[in-house]
Amino acid sequence: MITDKSAFIPRVCYEIFVRSFCDSNGDGIGDLNGINSKLDYLADLGVEALWLTPVHPSPSYHKYDVTNYYEIEPEFGTLDDFRKLLHGAHERGIKIYLDLIINHTSVLHPWFLEATKGPENAYRNFYWWMTQPQIEELGIQERETSDDSQEVYPWHENAGDPEKYYGLFYKGMPDLNYHSEELRGEIEKIIRYWLLDIGVDGFRLDAARHIYPEWEKDRSIEFWQFFSKVIKDTKPDAFTVAEVWAQTEEVAPYFKYLDATFHFDLSFALQRIVAQERDEQIVDKLVASYALFQKYNPLFVDAIMLTNHDQDRVASVFGNNADKIKLAASILLTLPGQPYIYYGEEIGMLGTKPDPYIREPFLWSDEGAETTRWIDPQFTTNNTVRPLSEQTKDPYSVFNHYRHLIKLRKSEPALSQIIAPNLFALHLQDDQLLAYFRPHADKSLIVIHNLSQWKKPFSLPEQKADFVHIVFSSHAQDGPELTQMEIHPLSTLVLAASTGR
Known part of the structure; x- marks a missing residue:
């Protein structure tokens, strides 16, 4: 860590x-x-x-x-x-x-191939094994699907074995047992x-x-x-x-x-x-x-x-x-x-x-x-x-x-900071505009995204009114400064203060 x-x-x-x-x-x-x-x-x-x-x-x-x-x-x-x-x-x-x-x-890993040989094998406890009555007693015969696994019946048979092995993702992937x-x-x-x-x-x-x-x-x-x-x-x-x-x-x-x-x-x-x-x-x-x-x-x-x-x-x-x-x-x-x-x-x-x-x-x-x-x-x-x-x-x-x-x-x-994320919401009173403030001691930035397919006007908060220098635009702009408070459809503006703070 x-x-x-x-x-x-x-x-x-x-x-x-x-x-x-x-x-x-x-x-x-x-x-x-x-x-x-x-x-x-x-x-x-x-x-x-x-x-x-x-x-x-x-x-x-x-x-x-x-x-x-x-x-x-x-x-x-x-x-x-x-x-x-x-x-x-x-x-x-x-x-x-x-x-x-x-x-x-894999079921083809040497550990699992050994484990399938029976309860006395040295690798048996590398995996999860239970009999059907044990599975039913714990109520773990079935599971609800999740985003990362569609397996409903995670217990799988090993031919000739009274115990089944647990494989959350599918029978070819037996789960390891970290006990x-x-x-x-x-x-x-x-x-x-x-x-x-x-x-x-x-x-x-x-x-x-x-x-x-x-x-x-x-x-x-x-x-x-x-x-x-x-x-x-x-x-x-x-x-x-x-x-x-x-x-x-x-x-x-x-x-x-x-x-x-x-x-x-x-x-x-x-x-x-x-x-x-x-x-x-x-x-x-x-x-x-x-x-x-x-x-x-x-x-x-x-x-x-x-x-x-x-x-x-x-x-x-x-x-x-x-x-x-x-x-x-x-x-x-x-x-x-x-x-x-x-x-x-x-x-x-x-x-x-x-x-x-x-x-x-x-x-x-x-x-x-x-x-x-x-x-x-x-x-x-x-x-x-x-x-x-x-x-x-x-x-x-x-x-x-x-x-x-x-x-x-x-x-x-302001954009490359990873530790201690520098992010504050900027509410522009339009839910088709996504805006946020990325403060930094050297140069703070405002980022505005127009999520809609229409040109959108916007107003910056009074304390951010000088953020009119265009650092980046995904749409061609007339010049380096924002002369009109509007943003093109499906586009992004990154703005800095004209004073550079």
């Missing part, structure tokens, strides 16, 4: 679904060398950290069911390839966070291996709220206390960002032991307000969430995003409306927190569930030499989305909008 405010926290992060990003060897599958070949692109975009989806050996296309925590999936490359990628990233000032899957393993001290010892070894022997900069922590099953969910927080101590003892500056797919009140306690958690409430709120063209007092709700997070960790990091690999792509949510795609990016990149861009959002990639279609190949160019071919894309094609090679030449493209916003975020201290 962060204990020093001066510690470097990446201001802009990027999630890569490895299989889909870039193919270096022509086999149609994204790989580590492909990512390595695009580090200059990512650095130019302004990215300072990469979250790589799982790179461990696994029988699935997504790799969230690990069979070996110490190796690299052969389709993606080798450990040497990973070391080269890490070195190349570090040369460019880019950190790498490894997706660590320790809520469950086992031996298992905790194995996890310590895995953490130390990747942080020290390999040198990764931190972990994205999958299914953090499900480390213990629902009937013992209060124990999950205690597990992260153990985990964070291992991190601190091993590599104190390693960063942890957790998937806690829940409402703010349930998320907050995880900040006690983890640096950051993804803000799912904000993700869906951003999608709604841009789609519906109406604010939901989002800034007031954010400020309230900060107060709650701060109770558990004054140095909390709010990991913010539009979508990730488990959600419909934001461009599809907005019906491929380029103005709304840009507007959502403008909001994300002018709010406090540590933003995570899902690969391809910067070119407006499309996709709706089922999951493979929100993880389609990144479009590099019309020729497609580097574009992966593991799936026949249904949403992001050259007919629906312009490839990066075209967008780089167009100053008004989605890509260049992202690039400009990231540069702005990194150049303005």
